[in-house]
Amino acid sequence: MAKPLLNKLVIFGVGLIGGSFALALKRAWAVRHVVGFGRSEANLRLALKHGVIDEIGTSLSRALHDADVVLLAMPVGQMQPVMKRIAPHLSAHTIVTDAGSTKQDVVACARKNFSKHLKNFVPAHPIAGTEFSGVRAATADLFQSRNLVITPLKETDKKALKRVKDAWLVCGAKISEMTPRRHDEVFAAVSHLPHLLAYGLVYVIAGKPNAKELFKYAAGGFRDFTRIAGSSPEMWRDIVLANRIILLKELSGYQKQLKHLANLLRKNNGAGLEKIFARARNARQKSLLEK
């Protein structure tokens, strides 16, 4: 049998993303042994039972000293404490990567905690979230044909970068690179802001005296519009805080647009409204056709 890509993988946060990464690598015989760490003992036991991981981590030093790759797949608010705890146990050859939805803050954490190990840190973000979380939601197919953005640092070692890319290629991901700042700007616009807007809308409706009636008549359009409001509140709290400066800028631009729409409504300006609706529809359809 050929030598697997990874001998030992250690995952922190064996949920939708971490669990799916393990399953995808295992299906391809690309990893020999997977150790999982996490806050929920029940979730880890489930992961072990279903063969997502081979071992529940107990000692950090024992789990990490011979690890090829460490994947940090917790909510981004956990990056600082976890990096601090693992840093003293990392061997020189161990590569650390992450799956955080924001990158500038994760990179800042890494700079603070990984000083001499920084060259072996490869920041990454698989664009594959769903509104489901926990290892129960993990599947070997999750990353198939999905985007994976890597935001290498000037210190990042070429071999470490290649190894992380190889692992994600095995998972079926389409890999691209950008700077951490660019990443955070792109995803503030197309992911973080829409989540905030959907949570906000459902919250407003849930607070109305006739909420039950409103949900009853909400059709498919509303269900799709608000699907992302079913996502993990903790994870999204961490994301919007981690990227709050850029997100606030995006939100402010959107608030201006809503003011403009309100003005058009107030003035009964049908032509102005139709122009905006038509441009939005055309842009959306064109972008979908190009995919």
Add this chain to the structure above:
Amino acid sequence: MAKPLLNKLVIFGVGLIGGSFALALKRAWAVRHVVGFGRSEANLRLALKHGVIDEIGTSLSRALHDADVVLLAMPVGQMQPVMKRIAPHLSAHTIVTDAGSTKQDVVACARKNFSKHLKNFVPAHPIAGTEFSGVRAATADLFQSRNLVITPLKETDKKALKRVKDAWLVCGAKISEMTPRRHDEVFAAVSHLPHLLAYGLVYVIAGKPNAKELFKYAAGGFRDFTRIAGSSPEMWRDIVLANRIILLKELSGYQKQLKHLANLLRKNNGAGLEKIFARARNARQKSLLEK
């Protein structure tokens, strides 16, 4: 063979809704002859070719004098001119119903144009829109298990009401009743506002210099969130104008919520944000379970 429910049905606007109504009734052998009127000759010819209608209407008086039911399924902005044109040709026994997404304005149009015929007017709204339009999108299944809201007037004749209900039951719809005002309030919240928000978001993104890059990285969450921004601009221009007073109130409440979210972000208030996200998620999941 049993006598069909309707001998002759005349449809104005043979698109997604009008076409699906005809197909559903035909599949159940509930209508003998369907005449279609509309602005697009090409669309009507397509409807005729595919058996959605049996005849393209040419003379209003000939088409209407022996019609059992007339369905008005154009964008709501067309209600006033079409009602005005058909009113002189309506026989005493002909029932008129509509499929407009707003009800107060349609009822106002009916009061203006149908004076003595008002008792035979049954305002209705099938909650079955999709982002597709035109007769090509029509299917006999569209209304299966979907809500159909009827907003009867104090003048509405009981027999006319029953006949319209019977036709929608044949289509598989779940029928409920409310006042026109209540209808417009409910759908301002769960349909009209979300459409406005989705159009606004896609418009903002489409206007950015890196729009192409942004759409490239937009994942499933964004696609679902903005699906309704693929809807007909004309139809939605008419809807938001027709319901603009109530919609502006809803929009204003939402804008307040966004201001609150921006404040929480500015103050780095994770607990406050998580509370809103969690309440939204729970409300959404609870409402879906109840469906």
